[in-house]
Structure formats: structure tokens, C-alpha cells
Amino acid sequence: MDVRIRNHVTVTGRAGAPVVMLAHGFGCDQNMWRLVVPALERDFTVVLFDHVGSGNSQLSAWSRDRYGSLDGYVEDVLEMCRELALGPVTFVGHSVSAMMGVLAAAREPDAFAGLVLLAPSPCFIDDPATGYRGGFSGADIDELLESLDANYLGWSGAMAPVIMGNPERPELGEELTNSFCRTDPEIAGVFARVTFLSDNRADLAAVRVPTLVAQCSNDAIAPPEVGAFVHARIPESRLVTLNATGHCPQLAAPEETAAAIAAFAGALG
Amino acid sequence: MMCATGDPADSKGPAGDQGPADEDARFSELLEDSAEDLYERAPCGYLSTLLDGRIAKVNATLLDWLGYERGDLVGRRHFSDLLTVGGRLYHETHFAPLLRMQGEISGIALELKAADGSRLPVMVTSTVKTGSDGQPLLIRTTLFDARDRRAYERELLRARKEADLERDRLKLLNTTLQKTLLPPVPANVPGLDVAAHYHIASVDEVGGDFYDLFPLAAGTWGLFLGDVCGKGAAAAAVTSLARYTLRAAAVYNPDPAAVLNNLNTVLNHEYNGNDPRFCTVVFGLLTPDPQRGGFRITLASGGHPPALLMRADGTADYLPTPGGQLIGVLPDAHIATTTVHLAPGDTLLLHTDGLTEAHTTSAGGEDRYGDDALLDFGRGLAPTTASGTIGAVRDLLDSFGTGVDDDTAVLAIHVPRTTCEERQ
Structure with missing residues (x-):
């Protein structure tokens, strides 16, 4: 299978320049990056992609087996690095994708020049035994799944044929309202569980590549102490707190976010 | 609406003593809704938030619903603070982006948390207000009470989940039933190589194709393959009846034409009302041929597609049984028979029309695979074996993908060459 099609890979920017690979989180697709891409294109080769199950990825490639844990996604990232053969990349992972970067870099450090962990959380669920506060409980995640269900009512019946039936004409899907965040409810439910129920706290220490932890001010999903936790556990990491509020700095403050990514990736040489 | 809503000047009748001017005055009095009052007391919640989500303005309706004072919210809380935790996650990952x-x-659809901890389901719509330069300034949100609607949607979701479960259960039942209509593995016939395949086009309904191969007296074997008209439980009942009738009839009198005549009589007796049930069947009687080696096969066909003979010398032809009529329609159906010799190295393929009627383009176009294509397929394959034939047919069916819209049964028998024949 061609990973470029499977993950709807887009390569843009300056050829031959250092590579920045942007990985979207749970909820939407590579369109999340569209406000930061123009600023990065000048000095970098920019790789964008959709996780399998999101956006214009090949939904037929999705299986509960492969994507029921972060491992499937991590494999995808490593496969893309290998297939694209652009040399070591600076992997920018937003939200759950930050942990995909952590796992991928631990597995194949040579594939990565550096990691930017944007609004990361290694574990969303509180762990009273260790005093770790991720901010959420298991019941909260069930509530999110209910929200997903309540807002996907129209999907499977009416929308699925439109979206699934036109893989060769993605522009048809593009024109639909909310299409950036729309996917099969079953896939969304599994991805939500993977996102919010994974615990990767123990994996942080294995990262050996230069890492920038970029957290937001006032992020309802990844609070400041979680960013500090990530920074403390990754040996070669720096922590910046962006002025951006909310969980999506690439949309809320694209210039600031692009500048932070560019400064870090540029300095890696 | 049938009531008059027209020009006040047209109003006549008991109230006609009030002039049009009075009407106008009363009307505007009624509408003396200041914009402010319209905003505050609107039948929906209004909320204005800064781009970071901080609440800048909220109307009285929403404050009433939530049980908050204005001062509790404005400048102090974010929109997402009003949501349940799950809703907040949805807001951050879907809504806000x-x-x-x-x-x-x-x-x-989101749920608000009121001051007293109770929950209020709402339908939320937001727009970004931009300045003259196109820069976003703030977010305007309307919230509608969605308690009734949410209850209705929950009911829909519950019904859908139930329907999904039912469908899974039905599929399992259908698959199980289908299996009972087919022999688990083709019988092991001495001196003969046998393979079969059943392609299920849809797991939602039991198909009506069937086949069997079974021993008769003194080294002879009976075999049949057929296709009952229709699908589902009614067709499955006929399939079952056809199968045991054929087996019993073959024991009583193994002459293939007699076997099909008996089946025809049974189906006519069974379904003589308004619900005729019929099928196409080919029945074969296999007899070892000690003189020439291999087997003699007599085939009787009731309206069934002809068998395909792929010979040891690499040629292939259909074995036509012209004039054979559908079984179960007429009281005295005409059955056509033919007898051939199956020499060592020959392979005979029986199939149902799901194969030849398959659409060759997965888009569901009008192109059917057809008898000629199957003959060419056989010519390309010969000489072959039973398992070789079935393997090739399976690949062929796979290549049609969703173009196979009917069940397909195939049964192949092959007379292996003996070792000394192979040496020659």
C-alpha cells in the first residue's frame, strides 16, 4: 500500500530544506495546520498527512486491530519517514500525536532530528496513586463518546456514502460543512479511546532526540502541570509556554506557533 | 394557516368600529419590544465570547436556564466552563477548530452544566463576528433548549444500536442456515478428485444455491447442483426440500431424468397455490467405466446452465442439454439428458448463474460476464484439476468484487491420470 495515499500525504515548502512533519491530533485533519504552513514553507520542506481514519486518508486501511492503540499510528509515522526518504525530520505532534512522536523517536531515533510536542499530554486520566493529575476521569471520556455519538447522527446513514464513495474525488468531501472534523463514528470512538485512555508517562524518558515542549496558556485539555511533567521526564527537552489559549495554538495563534516551530527546527541544522 | 393576517385596513366585522389608525397604534404597542428586551428575553440563549472563549455578554434567558447571575459569568468564565467535561473535550477537539x-x-449538540449541577441539553450555533478588515473580533453563540430533541435522538440512537445488533444476529443465523444447506466437505470419491465453492453474495439473506455429491449403489455416485428462485427463508425452505427429495429420489430410481421428474412432482404438490416455487437443477449419475477408464456421467438438466467439460487434451466445451425446463413450474416438465465419458485428465465444472450473471465492472454496469467468457475461461484453464478449477473460479469471483450480486455455487470433478498414464 502506498503510504502517500493511505495517509493523504502532502509535501510542500522548499525542497532540500530541513524537513518539518506536522501531525494533527484527535478530532480534525491536516487542515488544522493550514494557518502555520505558509510561515514554515519558506524555510522548510513541510510534510502534512491525515491519520488513517481521519480526513482524506483511506478509510479502508483502518482496522480496529491496527488503530486500537497508538502503535498503529506510530508505525504509520515511521513508514512515512522511510517511504518519503527525506532524511531526519522534525516531528511536530499536536495533542495525542505528540505521544506518537515520543514513541516513534524512541523506536527509531535516527529518523528524527527533533520533536516538537504541541499541547502534549502523556496521560489524560488522573492517577491518584502517584499524584499525577491529567485532568480527567474515565467517566469524562465516556461523556465525550456520548458527545461524539450525539453529533454523528447524520453521518453513517446520509454522509457515509458521499465520503466513502468518492475517494478519488476528495474535493467532494472537502465541500461538506464540518468535513475537517468528520469521520466514521466507529473510528472516531476508537480514536477517542486511544487518545484519552493511553498512558505514555513511562515512555517519555526513552526520548533521546532534542525536544521542544510547547504548551498553551489556559488549555482545558492539557493543563500547565502536564506540560511541566513532560518536560521534566524528557532528558533533552525545553519547555515554552505559548501565549495562545485553548488546545489548538496552530489555529488560535498561528504566527506564534509557527515561529516557535521554526526557531526550534531551524536551530537543529 | 387559514386565519386572516392581511392588511389591517381590510378588517371588518364586530371590531370594525375601531379605525385603521387605532389598529396600527395597538400593533406597535404590542411590538414595543426594545431590541434590548428582544435580546434579553429571547426564547433562546445568547452568548458573546472573546476569541479565547471568555464570556463577554450573556442574555437573561440563558442566565435563567443556568441559574447564574450575570456577574458570575461575564469576564470570569469561558464558554467551555459551562459545558460538561465530555462536552468540553468535544468543544476543544471539534467545535473550536x-x-x-x-x-x-x-x-x-452539547450539554450545559447549570449552577445547581443539573444538565441542560442544548443545540449550539456559533458565528465569528469580524471587523471591517476581516479580522475576527468575537464569537456569537445561540443556544436552544434541546431536551425534547435529545430524548428523541437518544431513542433513535438506541434503536439504531438495537437494529445493528439484530442485523448481526440475523447474519449469523443466515450463515449458519446456509451452511446446513451445503455438504461440509465434498465426499471422497475413489478415483475422482472433487472440489466445490459457495460464494455468498450477501450475508443479509440466505441464498438459494445448493449442491451435493453422494454415494449410490455399487460404485455409482449421484451429484447435483441447483439454484432456487429467490432468496431468504422461503427460498431456503425450497432448497432444503429439493436437497432431500433429490437424494431420496436417487436411491429409489437413480436415472437422472427420473430423479428430476420426481423433484418436479414434489415441488408441484408442495407449491400449487399462489406461491409457486421453482428451481433449476442439474443432476448427474457417475458410473465407473472399467473398459475405457474414468467415469461415465449422465447429466439431466431442468433449465440449468450447461456443465463445462475441460478435457485432458486442453479443449473445453459446454455439454448442452437443450429443452430442459424449470423444475416446479409445469406438472410435466421436459427434462433433457446427455451422457459423456470423463477420461483421465478431464474436469467437469457445474455452476449456477451467479457466476455468468456477475457484473464485470464493480460500478454495477450492464456488462455481465456471460457464457462465452466462461467458455474461454475453461479453454484457458484446460487441462486442469478440480482444485485448480475451483481456485481459478474463486480468483475470478474476487476480481468481480461487488459485481457478484447473486450467490454462486460451483462444483468441479476431475478424473486424475494414473501414474502410468502420466508417464505416457
Whole structure:
């Protein structure tokens, strides 16, 4: 299978320049990056992609087996690095994708020049035994799944044929309202569980590549102490707190976010 | 609406003593809704938030619903603070990004948390207000009470989940039933190589194709393959009846034409009302041929597609049984028979028309695979074996993908060459 099609890979920017690979989180697709891409294109080769199950990825490639844990996604990232053969990349992972970067870099450090962990959380669920506060409980995640269900009512019946039936004409899907965040409810439910129920706290220490932890001010999903936790556990990491509020700095403050990514990736040489 | 809503000047009748001017005055008095009052007391919640979500303005309706004072919210709380935790996650991962990217988002189901901890389901619509330079300034949100609607949607979701479960159960039942209509593995016939395949076009309904191969007296074997008209439970009942009738009839009198005549009589007796049930069947009687080696096979066909003989010398032809009529329609159906010799190295393929009627383009076009194509397929394959034939047919069916819209049964028998024949 061609990973470029499977993950709807887009390569843009300056050829031959250092590579920045942007990985979207749970909820939407590579369109999340569209406000930061123009600023990065000048000095970098920019790789964008959709996780399998999101956006214009090949939904037929999705299986509960492969994507029921972060491992499937991590494999995808490593496969893309290998297939694209652009040399070591600076992997920018937003939200759950930050942990995909952590796992991928631990597995194949040579594939990565550096990691930017944007609004990361290694574990969303509180762990009273260790005093770790991720901010959420298991019941909260069930509530999110209910929200997903309540807002996907129209999907499977009416929308699925439109979206699934036109893989060769993605522009048809593009024109639909909310299409950036729309996917099969079953896939969304599994991805939500993977996102919010994974615990990767123990994996942080294995990262050996230069890492920038970029957290937001006032992020309802990844609070400041979680960013500090990530920074403390990754040996070669720096922590910046962006002025951006909310969980999506690439949309809320694209210039600031692009500048932070560019400064870090540029300095890696 | 049938009531008059027209020009006040047209009003006549008992109230006609009030002039049009009075009407106008009363009307505007009625509408003396200041914009402010319209905002505050609107039948929906209004909320204005800064781009970071901080609440800048809220109407009285929403404050009433939530049980908050204005001062509790304005400048102090974010919109997402009013949501349940799950709703907040949804807001951060879907709602806020979409609003940023599209400038608006509508009809999102969320739940608000009131001051007393109770929950209020709402439908939320937001737009981004931009300045004259196109820069986003703030977010305007309307919230509608969605308690009734949510209850209705929950009911729909519950019904859908139930329906999904039912469908899974039905599929399992159908698959099980289908299996009972087919022999688990083709019988092991001495001196003969046998293979079969059943392709299920849809797991939602039991198909009506069937086949069997079974021993008769003194080294002879009976075999049949057929296709009952229709699908589902009614067709399955006929399939079952056809199968045991054929086996019993073959024991009583193994002459293939007699076997099919008996089946025809049974189906006519069974379904003589308004619900005729019929099928196409080919029945074969296999007899070892000690003189020439291999087997003699007599085939009787009731309206069934002809068998395909792929010979040891690499040629292939259909074995036509012209004039054979559908079984179960007429009281005295005409059965056509033919007898051939199956020499060592020959392979005989029986199939149902699911194969030849398959659409060759997965788009469901009008192109059917057809008898000629199957003959060419056989010519390309010969000489072959039973398992070789079935393997090739399976690959062929796979290549049609969703173009196979009917069940397909195939049964192949092959007379292996003996070792000394192979040496020659």
C-alpha cells in the first residue's frame, strides 16, 4: 500500500530544506495546520498527512486491530519517514500525536532530528496513586463518546456514502460543512479511546532526540502541570509556554506557533 | 394557516368600529419590544465570547436556564466552563477548530452544566463576528433548549444500536442456515478428485444455491447442483426440500431424468397455490467405466446452465442439454439428458448463474460476464484439476468484487491420470 495515499500525504515548502512533519491530533485533519504552513514553507520542506481514519486518508486501511492503540499510528509515522526518504525530520505532534512522536523517536531515533510536542499530554486520566493529575476521569471520556455519538447522527446513514464513495474525488468531501472534523463514528470512538485512555508517562524518558515542549496558556485539555511533567521526564527537552489559549495554538495563534516551530527546527541544522 | 393576517385596513366585522389608525397604534404597542428586551428575553440563549472563549455578554434567558447571575459569568468564565467535561473535550477537539476554520458552526449538540449541577441539553450555533478588515473580533453563540430533541435522538440512537445488533444476529443465523444447506466437505470419491465453492453474495439473506455429491449403489455416485428462485427463508425452505427429495429420489430410481421428474412432482404438490416455487437443477449419475477408464456421467438438466467439460487434451466445451425446463413450474416438465465419458485428465465444472450473471465492472454496469467468457475461461484453464478449477473460479469471483450480486455455487470433478498414464 502506498503510504502517500493511505495517509493523504502532502509535501510542500522548499525542497532540500530541513524537513518539518506536522501531525494533527484527535478530532480534525491536516487542515488544522493550514494557518502555520505558509510561515514554515519558506524555510522548510513541510510534510502534512491525515491519520488513517481521519480526513482524506483511506478509510479502508483502518482496522480496529491496527488503530486500537497508538502503535498503529506510530508505525504509520515511521513508514512515512522511510517511504518519503527525506532524511531526519522534525516531528511536530499536536495533542495525542505528540505521544506518537515520543514513541516513534524512541523506536527509531535516527529518523528524527527533533520533536516538537504541541499541547502534549502523556496521560489524560488522573492517577491518584502517584499524584499525577491529567485532568480527567474515565467517566469524562465516556461523556465525550456520548458527545461524539450525539453529533454523528447524520453521518453513517446520509454522509457515509458521499465520503466513502468518492475517494478519488476528495474535493467532494472537502465541500461538506464540518468535513475537517468528520469521520466514521466507529473510528472516531476508537480514536477517542486511544487518545484519552493511553498512558505514555513511562515512555517519555526513552526520548533521546532534542525536544521542544510547547504548551498553551489556559488549555482545558492539557493543563500547565502536564506540560511541566513532560518536560521534566524528557532528558533533552525545553519547555515554552505559548501565549495562545485553548488546545489548538496552530489555529488560535498561528504566527506564534509557527515561529516557535521554526526557531526550534531551524536551530537543529 | 387559514386565519386572516392581511392588511389591517381590510378588517371588518364586530371590531370594525375601531379605525385603521387605532389598529396600527395597538400593533406597535404590542411590538414595543426594545431590541434590548428582544435580546434579553429571547426564547433562546445568547452568548458573546472573546476569541479565547471568555464570556463577554450573556442574555437573561440563558442566565435563567443556568441559574447564574450575570456577574458570575461575564469576564470570569469561558464558554467551555459551562459545558460538561465530555462536552468540553468535544468543544476543544471539534467545535473550536471548526469554528476557527469555517467562521461558523451550527447545530452542535452539547450539554450545559447549570449552577445547581443539573444538565441542560442544548443545540449550539456559533458565528465569528469580524471587523471591517476581516479580522475576527468575537464569537456569537445561540443556544436552544434541546431536551425534547435529545430524548428523541437518544431513542433513535438506541434503536439504531438495537437494529445493528439484530442485523448481526440475523447474519449469523443466515450463515449458519446456509451452511446446513451445503455438504461440509465434498465426499471422497475413489478415483475422482472433487472440489466445490459457495460464494455468498450477501450475508443479509440466505441464498438459494445448493449442491451435493453422494454415494449410490455399487460404485455409482449421484451429484447435483441447483439454484432456487429467490432468496431468504422461503427460498431456503425450497432448497432444503429439493436437497432431500433429490437424494431420496436417487436411491429409489437413480436415472437422472427420473430423479428430476420426481423433484418436479414434489415441488408441484408442495407449491400449487399462489406461491409457486421453482428451481433449476442439474443432476448427474457417475458410473465407473472399467473398459475405457474414468467415469461415465449422465447429466439431466431442468433449465440449468450447461456443465463445462475441460478435457485432458486442453479443449473445453459446454455439454448442452437443450429443452430442459424449470423444475416446479409445469406438472410435466421436459427434462433433457446427455451422457459423456470423463477420461483421465478431464474436469467437469457445474455452476449456477451467479457466476455468468456477475457484473464485470464493480460500478454495477450492464456488462455481465456471460457464457462465452466462461467458455474461454475453461479453454484457458484446460487441462486442469478440480482444485485448480475451483481456485481459478474463486480468483475470478474476487476480481468481480461487488459485481457478484447473486450467490454462486460451483462444483468441479476431475478424473486424475494414473501414474502410468502420466508417464505416457
